[in-house]
Each structure stands twice: as C-alpha cells, then as structure tokens.
Amino acid sequence: MSRRVPLPTSGPIADQPRGPDLxxxxxxxxxxxxxxxxxxxxxxxxxxxxxxxxDGLTGRQLAPxxxxxxxxxxxxxxxxxxxxxxxxxxxxxxxxxxxxRGPANAVxxxxxxxxxxxxxxxxxxxxxxxxxxxFYSYEVFDxxxxxxxxxxxxxxxxxxxxxxxxxxxxxxxxxxVCPLGNFNFVFSSVSPTQIAATDPDVCRACEHKxxxxxxxxxxERADATSAEAFIAADEVVRPNGEGVFPGCETRLLVPAxxxxxxxTSCMNCVRACPYDNVSLMLRSPGRELARAPWRRRWGPxxxxxxxxxxxxxxxxxMAMVPPFYDVAEWLAATTGSRNEAxxxxxxxxxxxxxxxxxxxxxxxxxxxAGGAGFAPRRAFLRWGYVFVALAFGFWAAHYLxxxxxxxxxxxxxxxxxxxIRGAAVDPDxxxxxxxxxxxxxxxxxxxxxxxxxxxxxxxxxxxLRDFGRRGVAAMWPMLILVIGLAVxxxxxLAQPMEMRGTVLGPSF
Amino acid sequence: xxxxxxxLSLTALLASCRPPDAGSSTxxxxxxxxxxxxxxxxxxxxxxxxxxxxRVDRDGVAVEGADVEITGDMxxxxxxxxxxxxFEASPGVYxxxxxxxxxxxxxxxxxxxxxxxxxxxxxxxxxxxxxx
Numbered sequence: 001m002s003r004r005v006p007l008p009t010s011g012p013i014a015d016q017p018r019g020p021d022l023x024x025x026x027x028x029x030x031x032x033x034x035x036x037x038x039x040x041x042x043x044x045x046x047x048x049x050x051x052x053x054x055d056g057l058t059g060r061q062l063a064p065x066x067x068x069x070x071x072x073x074x075x076x077x078x079x080x081x082x083x084x085x086x087x088x089x090x091x092x093x094x095x096x097x098x099x100x101r102g103p104a105n106a107v108x109x110x111x112x113x114x115x116x117x118x119x120x121x122x123x124x125x126x127x128x129x130x131x132x133x134x135f136y137s138y139e140v141f142d143x144x145x146x147x148x149x150x151x152x153x154x155x156x157x158x159x160x161x162x163x164x165x166x167x168x169x170x171x172x173x174x175x176x177v178c179p180l181g182n183f184n185f186v187f188s189s190v191s192p193t194q195i196a197a198t199d200p201d202v203c204r205a206c207e208h209k210x211x212x213x214x215x216x217x218x219x220e221r222a223d224a225t226s227a228e229a230f231i232a233a234d235e236v237v238r239p240n241g242e243g244v245f246p247g248c249e250t251r252l253l254v255p256a257x258x259x260x261x262x263x264t265s266c267m268n269c270v271r272a273c274p275y276d277n278v279s280l281m282l283r284s285p286g287r288e289l290a291r292a293p294w295r296r297r298w299g300p301x302x303x304x305x306x307x308x309x310x311x312x313x314x315x316x317x318m319a320m321v322p323p324f325y326d327v328a329e330w331l332a333a334t335t336g337s338r339n340e341a342x343x344x345x346x347x348x349x350x351x352x353x354x355x356x357x358x359x360x361x362x363x364x365x366x367x368x369a370g371g372a373g374f375a376p377r378r379a380f381l382r383w384g385y386v387f388v389a390l391a392f393g394f395w396a397a398h399y400l401x402x403x404x405x406x407x408x409x410x411x412x413x414x415x416x417x418x419x420i421r422g423a424a425v426d427p428d429x430x431x432x433x434x435x436x437x438x439x440x441x442x443x444x445x446x447x448x449x450x451x452x453x454x455x456x457x458x459x460x461x462x463x464l465r466d467f468g469r470r471g472v473a474a475m476w477p478m479l480i481l482v483i484g485l486a487v488x489x490x491x492x493l494a495q496p497m498e499m500r501g502t503v504l505g506p507s508f
Numbered sequence: 509x510x511x512x513x514x515x516l517s518l519t520a521l522l523a524s525c526r527p528p529d530a531g532s533s534t535x536x537x538x539x540x541x542x543x544x545x546x547x548x549x550x551x552x553x554x555x556x557x558x559x560x561x562x563r564v565d566r567d568g569v570a571v572e573g574a575d576v577e578i579t580g581d582m583x584x585x586x587x588x589x590x591x592x593x594x595f596e597a598s599p600g601v602y603x604x605x606x607x608x609x610x611x612x613x614x615x616x617x618x619x620x621x622x623x624x625x626x627x628x629x630x631x632x633x634x635x636x637x638x639x640x
Contacts (some may be wrong), residue, residue, distance in 0.1 A: 062616055062632075063585045070585040145583035145614070322612070322639060406586015413585075432588040499584040499613035500636065 007204050013255040015291060016196035017283035023270075032267045033240040033276070041094035049096050049154055055417050056151020066147035070406075070413045072154070073144045078403025080184065081396040085285075085447075088191040089184045092174070093265035100162035107166040117168050117176060124301040127182040128308065134179050135312050136348055139319055140341050171249030174264055181264065186306050187392045188260035189293065189385075190285045190454070195257055195269060195278060202277040203255035211254040211269035211278060214247035236274045245272040254278050259293035261302065286454050289385040290461045300377065303384035304356065310391035310485075311355030314492065315347065317398045321495035359387060362481040370467035370474030382466060383478055386458045390482060393451020394489050397444035401493070404440060406432045444493050452486035542567050547578075547619050547633040554638045555612050562594055562602040562619045562631075570600020575622040578604045583614040594619075609637040 007013050023029040031037050048071055056068030063069035076091075083090035108114065143149050157180070164173040174181050197203045208215065208229035216228040217236055224230045226244045233242055247269065248254075250262040254269050254277075270278045294302045318324045331346065332338050363379035372379070412427035419425050459478040463471030546563045560578050564571040576594040581587065590609070594602035602619075609615060617633045 062581055062618075063583050064581050064587050064589065066585075073584075074586045142583070144585070402584075402586055406588075409586050409588075429589050429591065432586055496639075497611065497613075498639070499582050499587075499611065 007255065009204070013197065013200045013203060014258050016255075016258065017194055017281040017287060018196075019282035021198065021279040021281060022193060023278075023280050029270075029276075032270050033238065035241055035243065035245075035271065037271075038093065038098075038266055042096050042099055045091075045094050046096035046099055049158075051417060052154050053151045056147040056149075056154070059147060059417065059420065061147055063145045063147060064406075064409065065413060065416055067413055067417050068147040068150040068154070069144060070410055072150050074402055074406050075410055077399040078407065081187075081392075081399045082403075084184065084187050084191050084392070085396055086192070088193040088280075089188040089260060089263060089265045092181050092184050093267065095181070095264070097157055097161040097173075097178070098266075100158055101165055101170065104162050104166040111167070114169060115167050117172050121176055123176075124182065124298055124305050126176060127179060128301065128305040130177065130179045131183065131305070131309070132312070132348070132352075135316060136344065138316070139344050170246075171251065175250045175262055182305070183309070185261050185263070186302065186309060186388060187395070188263070189288045189388055190392050190451070191260060192282055192285055193280050194260055194283055194288070195252075195254060195263055195265075196281045197255035198277045198279045200255050202275050206275065206277075209253060210245065210247055210272040210274055212247045212251065214245055214268075215272050215274060216244045217242050217274070231274045238276045240271060247272050258291065259288055259297070261294060261298065286389070286458055286461070289388055289458055290465075292382070292385060294385075295381055300381065303381060306388045306391060307355060307359050307384055308352055310387045310394070311351050312348075313391055313395045313398065314489070315351050317394070317492050320497050320499060321492060322498055323495065325498070325500070358481065359384065362477045365477035366463070366474045369477060370463065370470045372467070372474075382462060383459075386455050386462070386478060386482060389451050389455040389458060390485055390489075393448045393454070396451070397448040397489070397493060400447060401440055401444045404434050404443065405437075407434045408432055441493060445490055448489045448493060449486065452482060452489070455482045455486075543571065543621075543623065543627075543629055545619055545621055545629055545631040547617055547631055549617070549633075549635055552638065553609055553615075553635055555609055555640045557605070558607045558609055560592075560594070560604045560607050560617060561597075562621070564600050564602065564621055564623075571623060572596065572599045573624045574602065576602040577620045578607065579618045579620070580607055580609060581616045581618065582611060583616060587611070612637050612639045 023032065048067075052068045052071055055066050059066050059068070063073075080091050137143060141149055143153065157178075160177065161173045164177055165171075203209075208231070210229055210231065214228040215231045216224050216226045217231050217233050217239075218224055219233045219242065221230055221232065228244055228246075233239060245268070249266070249268065250264060252262060252269075254273070257263070328343060328347075331343055335343070335346070337343065360376055360380055363383040364374060364376050366383060367379040368374065408431040411431050412429050415425045415427035419427060456479060459475050459482060460471075463475035463478070465471075467474045543564065543566050548561045548563070550559055550561060562576050562578065564574050564576070573596070578592050578594050580590040590607055592604040592607055594604040597603040607617075613636065615635050615637055617635060619631045619633075621629050621631070623629070
C-alpha cells in the first residue's frame with residue numbers, strides 16, 4: 001500500500017539538527033531496532049505500576065511508607081525532569097499505559113467501527129483542561145498524601161488509555177488526552193536530542209514512508225498478512241527481523257520533524273525504516289524553541305498551555321511555603337469562605353489569568369518596541385516559547401528538590417511492601433536523603449537559574465531574528481519579565497518548606 | 509440498556525470503595541480489644557522538640573511494662589521519620605520528651621506498643637506542626 005507524502009524535490013526537507021547521532025553509541029542502534037526494545041523498557045514500569053496500585057489500595061495509608069505515593073510523587077516526577085533535561089522523553093518511551101494497546105485492539109475487533117476523534121478536539125485544549133484538573137485535584141484532594149487516591153489515579157490512567165485506544169485510532173490517547181505525556185511533550189522541547197533523518201535524500205526516494213505508515217516485511221510477498229506496505233526482507237538495510245513494524249502512531253514523518261512535540265520516543269520509526277535512516281541527533285537545549293516550532297502545527301493552544309504550566313508550576317511550589325498560607329487566610333477573610341476547593345479555584349483562576357495577561361502584555365510591548373504594531377495573537381505566538389524554558393527550569397528545580405530530599409527512601413518503602421506481605425525484611429527508615437540539605441538550595445537554584453538564562457537567550461535570539469536592529473529595543477519588556485519571574489522563582493525556592501494538607505490553618 | 513446498567517453498577521461499586529482505615533484522629537486512641545492506646549501531645553507542636561505521651565490501658569487498668577516506640581512521619585513521601593523509644597513515666601503512661609519535629613506541616617504520630625505478653629498494637633494520631 002502506498003500513501004504518498006509529498007516532500008520537496010531538492011534542498012533540505014526540514015530544519016533538523018545535524019549534531020552527533022547518539023545511535024552510533026555501541027549497541028544502541030541495534031537495541032532500538034530490536035522488535036522488543038520498547039517492551040523491555042515498559043515491563044519494569046508496568047511492574048512498578050502494579051505495585052503502586054496494590055500498595056495504594058491495600059497497604060498502609062501513610063504516604064512516606066507506601067509505594068504508591070513514594071514512586072509516583074517522588075521518583076516518577078524527579079526522574080522525568082532529569083530524563084527530559086539530559087536525554088529526552090524517556091518516560092513516554094517506557095510508558096506502561098501503552099501495554100493496554102493489545103487488549104484495546106482485541107476489543108476493537110468486536111466493535112462495529114473505529115470512531116473518529118472529533119475534529120474540535122484535535123488540538124491541545126483538552127490536554128490543558130485535563131492538566132488543570134490533575135494539578136487542581138492534587139491540591140484539593142492532597143493526592144501526594146493519599147496512597148489510595150494515587151492508586152485510583154493510576155487505575156484511571158490505565159482505564160483512560162485502554163478506552164480511548166479501543167474506540168479511536170491508536171495514538172489518540174497520547175496525542176490528545178494524556179496529561180502526563182503532554183507535560184513531557186511540551187518540556188521535551190528543551191531536551192538535548194531529537195529524532196531526525198540521517199540522509200534526507202534517502203527519505204526523498206522512499207516510496208512508502210514506513211516511518212509514518214509502518215511496513216510488513218516477509219521473505220515472500222505471499223506471506224504478507226496486513227495492510228502495511230510490503231517490503232521484502234532482502235530489501236531491508238540492516239535487517240531487524242520479519243513481521244509487521246508499525247509506524248508513528250502520533251503521525252510524525254521523520255524527515256519533516258522540527259520538534260519533539262508529540263514524539264513519544266517509542267522508536268517505531270527507527271524499527272520501521274527499511275533503510276536504517278533514522279538518527280537521534282544531539283542538539284542544543286534552546287535550538288527548538290528558538291525556531292517557533294509549534295507555529296504551524298499546534299499554534300496558540302500549546303503555547304497557552306506552556307505559559308499556564310509556568311504559572312501552575314509556581315503555584316504548585318508556592319503551596320508549600322508559609323507566605324502562601326498567609327495569602328490564603330487573607331483570601332478566606334476577604335471572601336468570607338473557608339471552603340478550600342472554592343479558595344483554590346479562585347487562586348488557580350487568578351494566577352492563570354494573571355500569568356497569561358502578564359506574558360501577553362510583555363509580548364505586545366516587545367512587539368510595539370520592535371515596530372511590529374499591535375497584534376496580541378502574533379506577539380504571543382512570537383514570544384510564548386521563552387516561557388517554556390522558564391517553566392521547565394522551575395518544575396525541574398521543584399521536582400528535583402523532592403527527589404534529592406528522599407530518593408533513597410524507595411529502598412525501605414519497597415522493603416516495607418514485602419514486609420507487610422510476609423517477607424522477613426527489616427526496612428531501614430533512616431534512608432531518604434542523598435545529600436546534605438544545605439546542598440539543596442544551591443542545586444535547585446542553579447537549575448532554575450540555568451533555564452532562566454536559556455529563556456533570556458531565547459528572548460535575545462527571537463528579538464534579533466524578527467526585528468534586526470530594533471530587536472535591541474524589542475527584547476527589553478521580555479527580558480524584564482523573565483528576570484522578574486526568575487527572581488520570584490528563587491525567592492520561592494529559598495523559603496522554608498511546609499507540607500500541609502490544607503491551605504487554611506491546621507488540617508487536623 | 510445493558511451498558512447503562514453496567515456503568516451504573518461499576519459506579520456504585522467504585523463509590524462504595526473506601527481506603528483502608530488509617531486509624532487517625534486528633535488524639536488517637538486504639539481500642540483493639542481489650543487494650544486501649546491513646547496518643548497525646550500536651551502542647552500544640554511547633555518545629556523543634558516536643559513531648560509525646562502515650563497511655564496504655566486494658567479495661568481501664570493501666571498496662572505497665574510495655575515497650576512503646578513513637579514514630580513521627582510527615583504526610584509527604586520521602587521524608588525521614590523521627591523514631592523515639594518512650595519511657596514509662598508512671599504506670600501505663602509512656603513518654604518521649606525528645607521528639608523533634610523538623611519541619612512545619614502535617615505529621616502522623618504512630619505509637620507501636622509491645623505488651624508484656626508479647627502481643628503488639630498500633631495507634632496513629634494526626635497533628636499539624638506549626639512554624640516556630
């Protein structure tokens with residue numbers, strides 16, 4: 001089957017990084033092209049997810065002693081940001097939710113027809129709403145303190161992935177629904193790697209585009225069983241076995257990729273490419289954001305989401321420091337309500353609107369200073385990328401703080417899991433911190449400050465790119481906002497931390 | 509129709525689910541018959557040292573000679589617990605004067621009691637530690 005995808009007949013197909021190819025590392029390409037590579041990565045996380053659900057539902061309901069809360073809120077989040085900063089979207093690559101795909105396909109056979117994802121949901125607005133729901137629930141229901149609710153959240157993710165992929169085309173859940181994955185998609189824009197075509201001319205000559213559509217490879221054409229493009233085994237460069245090799249489920253064409261958005265790092269493209277023409281290129285962390293990568297593909301929704309992630313990240317951290325509780329008391333006194341869900345809704349709403357207004361105003365001022373005139377949408381689409389770097393830096397600093405505070409606690413928590421189920425182990429609860437607490441602020445401040453510098457660099461790049469000489473004037477409104485937010489981030493990180501289950505007074 | 513019944517049944521099933529009992533209250537007391545364990549913090553705890561008192565009785569009679577270990581856990585994963593052995597201050601009353609709450613926020617105080625006959629019981633109490 002041939003579904004032609006037109007590519008330029010000459011010159012570069014897309015602006016892709018040309019750094020060193022990480023697949024040249026010994027053994028890596030061979031591993032990634034292996035049919036079961038992703039499964040090998042998924043199985044450990046599936047085992048952990050099963051432990052999360054079992055311990056969350058049946059174990060001791062004490063967050064620091066339970067696998068559900070420890071693995072989910074400490075280790076998953078901490079390791080996600082480390083992976084995004086150093087490697088890429090590694091957690092989507094190993095996502096155990098995708099193991100529901102088999103049962104979903106089985107159910108799909110019993111359904112009369114595959115449904116089409118509604119066109120009005122083919123954007124990132126639903127993801128933004130779901131991410132808001134997760135962050136809001138996290139604060140209102142103290143998810144971090146409840147193993148039971150954390151286990152149900154994990155079950156909901158599995159059920160959601162199964163249901164969406166059973167009813168709709170594969171990849172719908174990842175692209176349009178999954179809050180975890182889309183958090184990773186947004187922030188993998190600052191990752192130092194990107195999938196790219198090794199030789200664009202090979203892609204140009206490629207008839208079937210198996211990286212996108214998949215392929216079936218057999219020795220004999222008569223043995224083919226699927227609708228995928230048939231490519232004979234002897235035509236495959238560096239053969240990686242026979243069978244059906246699915247293409248990209250989030251509909252990305254390797255030679256046209258200019259962004260990590262929607263790339264789950266599943267490496268289907270690497271396995272499906274019969275010419276072994278897919279690379280994992282090293283790039284600078286600011287490369288993607290400096291090129292306005294979402295302007296055509298996703299536009300405003302994803303940039304609004306990115307800006308909201310910055311301000312939700314600030315709120316998520318502020319909710320753990322004393323000044324926030326003072327503000328909450330003031331808000332309760334002003335509104336005459338001590339309903340925490342209501343007060344948190346007010347705070348979330350206020351910080352979301354204030355954040356968008358602040359960024360929008362600075363963007364418009366920058367455009368005006370550059371001589372571009374008053375066009376808020378265009379200004380937002382130009383400058384919004386700056387805040388992705390700033391947001392990632394703060395989420396990374398916050399998650400890293402918790403991770404470094406208690407990383408080693410996973411050892412006694414795992415021991416406890418088996419102890420309460422009859423194993424003869426004695427958990428050593430003194431294990432938690434990996435380093436002296438005096439190191440935490442310098443490390444988190446360096447992370448936050450480092451990405452603030454990247455944000456400032458992006459401001460300068462965008463200003464000079466779009467305004468030439470007038471860029472010197474255009475950059476200042478954005479630089480002032482970036483510096484102000486960076487200082488605010490450092491002030492939050494410098495506060496003594498307080499871990500409370502309510503924003504109003506003692507919770508017990 | 510069957511789908512509606514199925515959805516309603518599943519919803520009812522999920523709604524009836526409850527987390528395992530954490531056994532927490534402001535001043536925790538366990539009545540794991542016939543032994544009762546009560547945890548008391550005489551002063552509202554603030555960051556720093558605090559006293560925790562545990563009373564153990566059986567049918568209203570103080571239980572002497574028990575081993576009582578008191579643990580303070582924050583409600584957030586990854587925090588090192590504070591573990592102290594309590595001494596018997598008076599018959600059936602066990603006290604730890606050197607509990608150190610090192611961070612403001614929500615804490616769960618757990619008393620693990622080993623009775624003279626070797627049997628064990630546990631009681632939890634929740635408290636909020638204030639800023640100094």
